[in-house]
Amino acid sequence: MKKTPSASVVRRVEAEYEAARDAYASHGVDTEAALRRLEAVPLSLHCWQGDDVAGFEQDGDLGGSGLQVTGGYPGRARNGDELRADYEAALRLIPGRHRINLHAFYAETGGRRVARNELAPEHFARWMDWAADRGLGMDFNGTFFSHPLAASGFTLSHRDSDIRKFWIEHGQACRRIGRQMAARAGSPCVVNVWVPDGFKDTPADRKGPRERLRDALDEIFSERMDGVVDAVESKLFGIGTEAYVAGSHEFYLGYAATRRVALCLDMGHFHPTETVADKLSAVLLFVDRVLLHISRGLRWDSDHVPVFSDEVRALAEEMVRGDWLHRMHIGLDYFDASINRVAAWVIGARSVLKGLLWAMLQPVETLRRLEAEGDYTGRLACMENVKTLPMGAVWNAYCLRKNTPGDMDWLEEVRAYERAIGSRRLGPS
Ligand code: RNT
Ligand code: ZN
DSSP states (O other), X not given: OOOXXXXXXXXXXXXXXXXXXXXXXXXXXXXXXXXXXXXXXXXXXXXXXXXXXXXXXXXXXXXXXXXXXXXXXXXXXXXXXXXXXXXXXXXXXXXXXXXXXEEGGGOOOTTOOOOGGGOOGGGGHHHHHHHHHHTOEEEEEOOOSSSGGGXXXXXXXXXXXXXXXHHHXXXXXXXXXXXXXHHHHTSOEEEEEOOOOEESSOOSOXXXXXXXXXXXXXXXXXXXXXXXXXXXXXXXXXTTOSSEESSOHHHHHHHHHHHTOEEEEETTSSOTTOOHHXXXXXXXXXXXXXXXXXXXXXXXXXXXXXXXXXXXXXXXXXXXXXXXXGGEEEEEOOOOSSSXXXXXXXXXXXXXXXXXXXXXXXXXHHHHHHHHTTXXXXXXXXXXXXXXXXXXXXXXXXXXHTTOOOTTTHHHXXXXXXXXXXXXXXXXX
């Protein structure tokens, strides 16, 4: 379905790139070096934007999760084939080589009901074959929500040991699946744990759930699992857990630092005036790896589509300036059902890649020198001056080189795809 750009478009993109390359060079920035750096960074594209976090268990809703998806845009993917087709449509429009990120409730069990604590690699065989054929790395998540045993709002920290045991076994099963995904894809699989556990109103006991959560996680991680990068994700509050979340930032920072697992920082999971950008250089002194969930918090919602915002740029600047990229896993995490879902993937992913390119095109040496000299006037002036350099021309050249439509062209391809699948996706979504 992909159109090749016309000769005149190619000429224009190349001419604009050459002018941009010279403009950046005058600030001491090498655009070719920036593009080489950018192409080495994979994003982990979350599958759940494609189906509003519904999963394939038929009766699933977001019960017990504190998550809410709003919007009634038609065309939600309803099964693995549709979700993979949508993924492919999005991947064609995102320059570079990326990874896919699944949740456990996207298992394909051939119509049989398989309990979550009995999930096994075979239930992801179709996903693994598909990813292997396309050279896509794979990441994975336990699904500790949308389930009767999560309906109370507690899972790994539940006071009932049988319920805890069920979720511990689920976590263990997910790590075995992750091991197989890593082996198939030939690249480590990040297996993330996020649990919704918490209270709507002021608890009498804040300690108990955290002790149980710590011990349950220790059981999940007790077996060595080659190829798996374990990660744990904190949250300040969710819908229905306004007063207390067992897995808070302090809890997981301590856990990740002492257990040597990766720390997942979701951009929507902190107080609005806190930034994940500022946390990176602090936590990476004490934990080996960080998983990002790039999202955009908006008032009560933590899961809007990320855009090319100050927050995204600041986060990318930290990753690049701190030289942390080799210790980062950059995942996306949001769900918007009010706009075309393929476009939501593409907009979010392209915004993050633009943020990285932005950071890679900064005159970092100059900024550092000015700062070291105490010339804060010069530092601020330089930061402002480079903001209006023609980054868009460098980005469009990158898209062209990666055989991906530029900013003015990708949406038309989403619309063409939408028209092509539209008639087959009618009916309740
Ligand atoms: C929820 C967490 C979690 C989920 C996904 C579906 O607040 O951000 O990462 O969004 O796992
Ligand atoms: Zn998240």
